[in-house]
Structure formats: C-alpha cells, structure tokens
Amino acid sequence: xxxLPLQARRPWLQGRSCIMGILNITPDSFSDGGRFIxxxxxxxxxxxxxxxxxxxLDLGAESTRPGAADIxxxxxxxxxxxxxxxxxxxxxIPISVDTRKAAVMRAAHALxxxxxxxxxxxxxxxxxxxxxxxxxxxVCLMHKRGSPATMQQNTQYENVVLSVKEYLQxxxxxxxxxxxxxxxxxxxxxxxxxxxxxxxxxLLRQIRELQSLxxxxxLGISRKGFLGRLTGLADPGQRDVASHSAMLxxxxxxxxxxxxxxxxxxxxxxxxVWQRLSEREERSNG
Numbered sequence: 001x002x003x004l005p006l007q008a009r010r011p012w013l014q015g016r017s018c019i020m021g022i023l024n025i026t027p028d029s030f031s032d033g034g035r036f037i038x039x040x041x042x043x044x045x046x047x048x049x050x051x052x053x054x055x056x057l058d059l060g061a062e063s064t065r066p067g068a069a070d071i072x073x074x075x076x077x078x079x080x081x082x083x084x085x086x087x088x089x090x091x092x093i094p095i096s097v098d099t100r101k102a103a104v105m106r107a108a109h110a111l112x113x114x115x116x117x118x119x120x121x122x123x124x125x126x127x128x129x130x131x132x133x134x135x136x137x138x139v140c141l142m143h144k145r146g147s148p149a150t151m152q153q154n155t156q157y158e159n160v161v162l163s164v165k166e167y168l169q170x171x172x173x174x175x176x177x178x179x180x181x182x183x184x185x186x187x188x189x190x191x192x193x194x195x196x197x198x199x200x201x202x203l204l205r206q207i208r209e210l211q212s213l214x215x216x217x218x219l220g221i222s223r224k225g226f227l228g229r230l231t232g233l234a235d236p237g238q239r240d241v242a243s244h245s246a247m248l249x250x251x252x253x254x255x256x257x258x259x260x261x262x263x264x265x266x267x268x269x270x271x272x273v274w275q276r277l278s279e280r281e282e283r284s285n286g
Contacts, residue, residue, distance in 0.1 A: 007155055009138065010184060012216040012258055013199055013260075018258045019054050019056075019259055019268055020056040020058050020261070021049030021054030021057050021261065022283045023036060023058065023082060025059060025060065025061045027063075042059075042083040043083055047087075047090065050093060053265065054233055054264045055094075058117055059083060059097050060100055061079035061104075062076050063253045069148075070148075073103055073104065080099075080104065084097070084108060085111050088111055096113065096140070097117065099118065099205075100120045101128075102125045105132060105137065115140065115186075116128075118139060121143070122174075123171070130178070131236045132180065138184035140188055141187055143163075143164045143167050143168055143193070144190045151193055152194065154194045155194055155199060161203060161206045164208055165212075168213060172213060187213060188220060189219070190219070191203060197226040197229060204246060209254035217257045219257055219258070219259055219260065222239075222240075223236040223240070240262070252274075259282075
C-alpha cells in the first residue's frame with residue numbers, strides 16, 4: 001500500500017485547481033453505470049484516470065444519482081474494497097471514497113483511502129462524524145435534501161444560494177467542533193442534488209458567494225442532467241464539452257477549485273489552456 005504524507009494527500013493546498021477523476025464501481029450510475037463493475041475494468045479505468053492527469057481518484061460503489069435506491073453495506077464493500085486495495089498499491093495520488101456509511105469509511109481507511117466524499121455531509125450515518133474524526137480522514141461535505149430516491153422532490157428554495165451556504169456553514173461548524181482539521185475539509189454545493197435546472201445555474205452564477213465560508217470548493221458538474229437538457233444531449237457521454245465549459249466558468253469566478261469529472265484528459269487540457277492564458281494576462285497587466 002502506498003502511504004502518502006499529509007501534504008501530498010491534500011493537493012488543494014498547493015494553490016492551484018485540482019481534478020478529481022470519477023470511478024463508478026456501480027451497475028446503475030447515470031453516466032457510466034456497469035462499465036467498471038468488474039475489478040479488472042475498474043482498476044484499468046483507475047489507472048487511466050491517473051495517467052490522464054487526475055490529482056485525486058474518487059471511488060464510489062453506490063450510485064447516488066436522482067432516483068437511485070440504497071444498497072446494502074455488504075454489497076458496497078464487495079464492490080469497493082478489492083478495487084481500492086489494488087489501486088492504493090499502484091497509484092501515488094490521494095484516493096477518495098464516495099460513501100455515506102461509517103463502516104465503509106473505516107474499511108476504506110484501513111486500505112489507504114484518505115478522503116471521504118459524503119453526499120450527506122456526514123449526517124446520514126450517526127457514526128460518520130465520529131469515524132472520520134477518530135481516523136483523521138479528510139472529508140468533502142455536500143449539500144442535498146432527502147435521499148437519492150427522493151431528492152428531486154425537494155428542489156424549491158426561497159433562495160437556493162443562501163440555503164446551500166447556511167447548510168454548509170452548519171456542517172462545517174459541526175465538523176470543526178468535533179475536531180476535524182480545517183485544511184482537510186472541502187465543501188460541495190451539490191449541483192444536481194435536490195436542485196432544479198434554474199437552481200443549478202443560479203448556484204454556478206453566484207458561486208463566489210460560497211467563498212466566504214473559507215474552504216476549498218469541490219464542484220461536481222460533469223455530465224449532469226441540467227447540461228443535457230440545455231444542450232439537447234440525452235447521452236451523458238456526449239456532454240463533456242458542456243461540462244468543461246461550465247468548469248471554466250467556475251475557474252474564472254473562483255480562480256481555483258476541485259473539479260470532479262469523468263473526462264480527466266479533456267478537463268486537464270481545458271484547464272491548462274485557461275491557466276496559461278490567465279498567466280499571460282497577469283504578466284501583461286504587470
């Protein structure tokens with residue numbers, strides 16, 4: 001198992017944007033469900049994401065797409081752990097695990113995962129917050145309402161940006177009060193989770209409002225349904241250009257963030273060009 005020093009496991013502290021490569025070890029994820037359900041296919045894809053330039057790998061063994069049903073703890077473990085064990089022994093970048101279950105968090109930590117990406121912000125499992133605190137895990141706290149099965153019935157807000165900000169602020173405070181290190185906490189507004197299309201676009205337009213929380217922001221925009229409805233592309237696999245366009249909008253607003261993407265190579269190319277052009281502008285202005 002490749003053990004990473006503290007600084008290496010937090011690439012978001014290096015003053016630049018990061019790319020988190022998505023590896024869905026599921027039969028029913030909205031974009032690539034079933035493609036990487038076998039251990040060999042998942043490991044091969046994990047290697048590819050790293051070679052394409054991912055700064056972090058995000059492994060998920062339970063689909064949390066809108067309408068998805070819960071799965072058992074054992075089912076999630078059986079899908080996730082063999083893949084995590086192989087990749088942790090080969091890939092010298094941080095590995096995140098997308099889970100809501102404290103038992104999965106403990107098992108993932110034992111195999112070398114250092115970041116927990118929890119769509120419930122450590123609130124679905126009553127043992128989750130204590131688990132990540134006791135183990136010294138880093139965490140991404142995401143905003144949502146309800147469960148994946150019900151969340152798209154909860155998309156009405158008086159002010160979606162304010163609601164998301166207040167929720168993330170509350171969860172951040174709870175984590176810090178429990179003893180989690182501030183440098184190891186990421187915040188995710190939950191694009192596509194309990195949001196309608198206008199709400200998603202409003203959050204992206206006003207993404208700077210969340211900077212005042214003082215934490216690195218993680219954005220999961222890649223191939224989301226609201227981009228498909230805007231562009232008329234029913235196939236999620238055809239939405240990478242739209243995804244990278246939205247990513248560059250956020251990059252222009254924030255200067256840096258963590259982007260959770262399916263197409264790591266394309267996202268890396270887009271960011272490299274954007275960042276080089278921004279550097280030239282800064283030099284000419286200087």
